[in-house]
Amino acid sequence: MSTRVEEQLRAEIVEAGRRMYARGYVASNDGNISARIDATRLITTPKSVSKGFMTPDMMVIVDLEGNKRGGDRDASSELPMHLEIYRNRPDVNAVVHAHPPTATGFAVAGIPLTRAVLAEVITTLGSIPIAEYGTPSTAELPEAVRKYIKAHDGMLLANHGAVTCGPSVTTAYYKMETIEHFARISLVARLLGREHLISRDEVERLQGLRGFYGIAAPAPLCTDPAEQGSDQVLCQVLEAPESPRERLVPDVAATLRRASAEGEIRLTYGELTALIADAVKHLRE
Numbered sequence: 001m002s003t004r005v006e007e008q009l010r011a012e013i014v015e016a017g018r019r020m021y022a023r024g025y026v027a028s029n030d031g032n033i034s035a036r037i038d039a040t041r042l043i044t045t046p047k048s049v050s051k052g053f054m055t056p057d058m059m060v061i062v063d064l065e066g067n068k069r070g071g072d073r074d075a076s077s078e079l080p081m082h083l084e085i086y087r088n089r090p091d092v093n094a095v096v097h098a099h100p101p102t103a104t105g106f107a108v109a110g111i112p113l114t115r116a117v118l119a120e121v122i123t124t125l126g127s128i129p130i131a132e133y134g135t136p137s138t139a140e141l142p143e144a145v146r147k148y149i150k151a152h153d154g155m156l157l158a159n160h161g162a163v164t165c166g167p168s169v170t171t172a173y174y175k176m177e178t179i180e181h182f183a184r185i186s187l188v189a190r191l192l193g194r195e196h197l198i199s200r201d202e203v204e205r206l207q208g209l210r211g212f213y214g215i216a217a218p219a220p221l222c223t224d225p226a227e228q229g230s231d232q233v234l235c236q237v238l239e240a241p242e243s244p245r246e247r248l249v250p251d252v253a254a255t256l257r258r259a260s261a262e263g264e265i266r267l268t269y270g271e272l273t274a275l276i277a278d279a280v281k282h283l284r285e
């Protein structure tokens with residue numbers, strides 16, 4: 001007989017799956033969701049079912065090694081990726097995996113979502129890296145996710161999709177929404193040809209507000225990207241330029257890339273000043 005906790009989790013997973021499908025984050029039977037029931041058991045979505053049309057009785061119960069403990073169906077072949085996340089993150093109670101098209105487009109292009117551009121993303125997720133490509137349903141995928149999971153609540157999966165985690169099914173699902181929304185906004189800004197980045201000082205101010213919003217900080221920012229090492233990353237890399245006076249800083253590098261592609265240079269007054277300030281700073285160093 002299932003407990004009230006389990007009943008609640010079944011209902012939350014059905015609802016997250018329905019929203020994921022309605023928003024086009026998955027096609028066909030893609031995606032999977034799981035949650036901790038207690039210290040030794042997880043509940044997860046079954047394989048070969050559209051996540052938009054699940055019923056509470058379809059769920060599968062497994063232990064932390066992935067052995068089936070209950071349910072008529074079999075768990076998703078991506079279950080090892082979920083298990084790897086629970087093993088590395090005792091604070092995590094739920095994992096959501098989907099293929100939202102814009103975020104997955106960034107994952108296919110090999111462009112991580114690591115620029116400080118939206119306050120909401122900085123406070124909730126921080127930086128969203130890309131885990132190396134691994135053949136789906138093999139041990140390669142959990143291994144790729146392992147590298148970033150200690151310091152990130154969400155990441156893109158190269159040429160595949162995205163994965164998020166959190167203290168509940170709903171929070172993990174919302175992080176997936178935030179990633180896709182962030183990817184769409186980044187795409188539009190890049191199509192428009194420019195991005196203003198949030199300065200390092202402002203990023204620190206936003207991180208300071210996490211406590212006020214009741215958000216647990218995913219990980220500190222790396223002071224040097226080399227700190228990330230090659231095994232398991234313990235800090236986040238976020239592109240947020242130093243700027244003592246301005247809270248929003250034009251992305252000068254992107255402006256120059258655009259200029260070289262178009263064969264002419266067009267700068268706003270702000271971009272020109274930032275470029276000169278940057279050059280002077282480098283001369284002094």
Ligand SMILES: [Zn+2]
Binds near residue numbers: 030078136160161
């Ligand atoms: Zn997938």
